[in-house]
Structure formats: structure tokens, C-alpha cells
Amino acid sequence: MSDDLTALLVKGSLETLYMVGVSSLFAFAAGLPLGIILSVTAETGILRNKPLYSALSSVVNVFRSVPYIILMVALMKPTKWIVGSSIGINAAIVSLSAAAIPFVGRVVESSLREIDPGIVEAAQAMGAGAGEIIRKVLLPEGLPGIIAGFTLTIINLIGYSAMAGVLGGGGLGDLAVRYGYQRFMLDVMISTVIIMVLMVQFIQIVGDKLAVLTRHDRNG
């Protein structure tokens, strides 16, 4: 493989890492509070609020039911307005975040929902307020599930970012399409696939490890 190609692969990898990294950060920063609000306002939550829950839940469902590729196209206008361009890696970050935030919200909600309501009730009986319950009970008890959800989110984002590449988003996906597919350069195609597989493997292993390290609710 020529030095040119190696440089291309490095550049593509860095772009992918950048897109996935930044959109993951946005996804966690907004998805975590979203998930907390969903879980505490739900029917069984500590701050039950049916209108708020229904409203948020519907929005989340809408975003989650739109396939990413369509979301990306649909968001072109607002993207241009936010980052100044509707293509490129910064543009991709907008649609990647928009896809990942509702996903993280649901993942967080379902992790918190799995916590035994008896534990929350015990905290209430001890005089804990809503904020204390969120900080000291829900988040620590739900942490392993949240970490597993984050891991899944990042892996999904790696896949989506390749799709974004097809629409001129840059990164490994872009590379695979332009060189591997359009110019029949099989080595580029294979290299990008290998790099992406390695990235996914790495994230999965680290995520699993963290989830295990933070999980103490099983005997073993």
C-alpha cells in the first residue's frame, strides 16, 4: 500500500474518531438528562408528570423511528443554519447527535427503570428528596446499564458516521465509497472495514469492562 493511501486512511480514521467523539459527547450531555427526566416523570417515577412524559416520549419516538439516512437529509437545512454548511464532518455531527440523543435518553430511562422501586422507596422513607434520589440512588444503581447503553451508542455512531460519509461527510465511510467503491480499490475497501471493526471491538471491550467494574448487584 502506498504512502498516499496510508495517509488517506489515517486522515479518514481521525475524521471518524472526531465525528463519533464529538457527537457522542453531545449525545451523553443531552441524552442523560433527557433519560433522567423520562424516568422520573413516568407513571412509576418519583416526580410523576404525565403531560411532560407524554410530550418528551413522543418526540423521542419520532426521532427514533426515522431511519438515520433520512434524518440526515431532513436535517440538511437546519444543519446549514447551525454549522454553516450542510456537508462535511461538522455537518455530520449535527445529524449524528440528533439521532443519538433520543437513543441515549431511552437507554438511560430503561436502565433507571430496572432499579427495584423498593430501593427508591427506602430512600424516600429515609427522607431523601428528588435530587438526592437521582444523584445518590438512581444514577449509581443504574450506572452499569447506563455504561452499557453508552457503549452501544458509540458503536451505533461509528456505523452511522460511515453512512454520513456517503453524503460527503468525510471519514472512513467517505473513503470506502470514493476509493473502494467508485475506483474499485479493493485494498482501501478492506482496510476501512478492518479499521472500523477494530474500533467497534475496542469500544465494546472497554465498555464491557467498565460495566463489569461498576456492577455489584450480582453475587460473583
Added chain:
Amino acid sequence: MIRLSNVSKIYRIKDPGTSETRDFYAIRDISLDIGEGSIYGIIGRSGAGKSTLIRCVNMLEPPTAGRVFINGTEMTALSPGALRAARRKIGMIFQSFNLLLNRTVYGNIAFPLELAKWKKSEIRDRVREIASLVGIEGKLDQYPARLSGGQKQRVGIARALANKPDLLLSDEATSALDPQTTKSVLRLIRDINEKLGLTVILITHEMNVIKEICDSVAVLEDGEIVEKGPVQQIFTNPLKKATKELLTHVIRSELPESFTGLGFRRLPSGDSDLVLQIWFFGDIAAKPVVSDLVRKFDVDVNILVAHIDDIRSVPFGTLIMRLSGEDKEGALEYLLGMKLRVEVMGYVGRSDGITR
């Protein structure tokens, strides 16, 4: 002192048949006075409303009507903030322990102290102190998943006691434990009650638990209190059917079926034998009642059922016996004159094969 006055909890439930909603009284018009430092038991079958009642005390379930006072504070009238502060002085333990699974034993016991804003160093000392009081000091670094049921409940108790509460609520705290462990956990609660003068309200469906540690007991049936009083009184002189049924598990006071099949007669006929049940409590249990009877009167005594036990180290028991011979009535008179509860169950013909 804890006072409940006319407390009711109503749930709106959907009638499965008509799908209309209607009011359902989980508890109805409950009034109770619970003395400081006592262990008050509330017993009833599943669905009687026990959990609802105890949860009304700390407002986990705000009553629909009625008022709850704890040491003069009206719980039912507190603002949310004041209620949280009041709850910090009420410990609660649960059937399923409800420990934080991602915190160590230390972290669990420290939890209520963090809520009460104790200093780190004070928390450390208090956790150590309370852990050794409940006998869990060797497990402070363990996570709950690694503990046995009895150990988990000890952690639950330590957590409930950490912030020096005035009141301990226990909702079936021993129901998930084996009999041996149940005994040791109950003994721990008793010890703490004596050492710290802590008032305890304890819910159970087992009379054994009441017998083991309670001073007073209220019997709950279909959301209402049907009978209440000191434990000895309820055990030795239960008035209501619900109470008697709950007691049959602790006191075998019924004739075995091979006897009941014979049929009692209400009135004596010819030289039929008298079957009676006596209940005794306290000193009298130590007296040789039966041998006195045989010595003083011309009767033979055949004991059919005997049960002796103790309520907090005061002996009590029951005997079902068959009297035959000339002076049965005199013997009965004699028994009635003693401090015993005597119940004539009936008469059986001499030839009926009760004697074996």
C-alpha cells in the same frame, strides 16, 4: 408517643366486571395509641392492609382521611421539607431489605447520615459503632449481593438506626428469613428496643413473631382493627375469630381429627365424660393443677392435647383433657375457681373410643 386517629386510606380501583371505578378502603378508620418505648405488633392476613397502615405512619402513603401524630408532630400536616426532616428520625426496615446494591455495607449504613448532612469523620465513627451493635462489623467492605438474608437485614437495621431515630417501622422484616435467622433478628430488635428505648411498630402475618417480641398487638382484618391489647391477653383470651385463626399456628389448641369425628354432645348423658380446655398463663403454669385435680376429686384425667410455650419468658399454655369419674362437676368447679380460663368443649360417651 404515636397516635393514629381515624386513619383511612381509600384507593380508587377499577371494578373488573363493570370497568367502573369505585372506592376501596385499604384501611378504614384506624385509631391506635402506641406508647413510647414499646414494641407494637400489627398482624393480619395477606391483603388485610398492614403495609398500607405502616406506610401511613411515615406518609409513604398519605392517608385519605384521619391524622397521624408522632411525638406531638402531626405528620399529616407537614410541608414536604418538614416531612423529609421528620422521616430522617424514623427508621424503616423491609421484607426485601431494599439495600443499595451498588454501595457497600459501609455505604448503605452511611446513606441516611449523608442525607442528614453528617460530617465525613462522624459518619465513619457512627457506621462502625452501629455496625458492631448489629454484628456486621466484619462485612463493611462487602456488597449486599454477597451477604446472606440475615446479614442483609442486619445491614437494613443498622441503616435504619444510624441517624438515631425515635421510631422504627418494620414491614415483614423477617418474612424472607428462615426460622433460626428470624429468631436472631427479632432478638436484635428486642435488644435495641431495650438498649435505646426505641419505639417499634412491627408488621407481620405470623403470631410467632408477635409472641417473640411484642408488648401489644392489633389484629387487622379487611382494613379494620378487630381486636387489640397486650400480647398476653390476646394470646390467652382471644375474642375474635380472626385472632383465633391466626393463633392456631402457634398454639395447637384443636383436637386432632380422630377425636372431632366422634361428635360432642352439649349436655351430659348418663355417665358421659367431660372434655374441657384450660388456658393458663404465668405462675399457674408451674402449679401441679392436674395432679391436684386427681388427688382432690374422684376423677380420672386423660390429657388429649397439651401445648406449652412462653411469651417473653412468661409461660403460657393450653390443655385439652377428658375427665371421667364421679366428681367431674366438682373438679370443674375447682378449675373455674382458679385463675384459669376454662372452656367446656362438650361431653362424650364413655364408650366412645377417645381414650387410647
